[in-house]
Amino acid sequence: MTRTIDTQGYRYIPGPFQYSGGVAALSGFAIERVRFASPVPLLDGFRRIEALLHDAGLPLTAFCACELRSPAQFSDAGFIAFNRDYVGTLQRWGIFADDRNPVARSNVCPEIDPPPEPGFHAFSFVRPSTGAAHSFVVAGSGEAQEGSGPYRDKIIRHGDTSAGAIAEKARYVLDVMQRRMAALDGDWGSTTAVQVYTVHDLYPFLGAEIVARGAAHHGLTWHFCRPPVIGLEYEMDCRAVASERVIPA
Incomplete structure (x- = not known):
């Protein structure tokens, strides 16, 4: 059974040290999303997020989720090293401690025109x-x-990247999304956006596996990206967020 833990303004699904499984606003709070017009390098992105939160009169601990872009897939060791560097800022912000990280995250690698270094797509x-x-x-x-x-x-x-294997991978990920949403008191019907990240063909299972579940009732955003670690072929995330905006890179 998936559980959640309350923190400042939101609750989260515990995960590995680099990210949580998801977050949901507590009563009296709402999640807002900001997307950069193009990826912003990691350190610069953290500085800009800090300034935005300060200008809004919010604590740094209000930061609850982010979407990253990286130049290419990591090895296992490279991914661990990147993540330790990433959570260093969260630790300084008073968010990360004792390998417990409440911040939800995706980190994917554009197949075409990737950024020169890891950075923020949205937060x-x-x-x-x-x-x-x-x-x-x-x-x-x-x-x-x-x-x-x-x-x-x-x-x-x-x-295995055969059509059958990609469909099986997708089914597994869709099931993970549903379990996490259930823990956050959500479902496909309450999402405002669903995103998929793969360079493989979605069409053979789009109707039967994605649309039939209700996961595309507002459409589906397909990013031609690879997941962050070598060997992974298919990734998804989703959200229910009413307020979103885009700011210059």
Whole structure:
């Protein structure tokens, strides 16, 4: 059974040290999302997020989710090293401690015209909001089962990119999305956006697996990207966020 833990303005699904499984605003709060017009390098992005929260009169602990873009897939060791660097800022902000990280995240790699270094595509935060609709963000998940050990040992049908394998990977990820949404008191019907990240053909299972579940009732955003770790082929995330805006890079 998936559980959640309350923190400042939102609750989260515990996950590995680099991210949580998802976040949902507590009563009296709402999640807002901000997207950069193009990816902003990681350190510059953190500085701009800090300034935006300060100008809005919000604490740094209001930061609750982000969407990253990286130049290429990481090895297992490279991914761990990147994540340790990433959470260093969260630790300084008073968000991350004792390997517990409440911030939901996706981190994917554009196949065409990738950024020269890892950076922010978008981020979300919570702010007080009386009477706001329930809002949540489910973190990105690829087709790897949870647990310790090398990714290759956890990936569904590792190394197989046949049409049947991609469909099986997608089913696994869709099930993960549903479990996480249930823990956050959400479902496909309450989402405002659903995103998929893969370079493989979606069409053979789009109707039967994605649309039939109700996961595309507002359409589906397909990013021609790879998941962050070598061997992963398919990733999704989703959200229920009423207020979104785009700012210059």
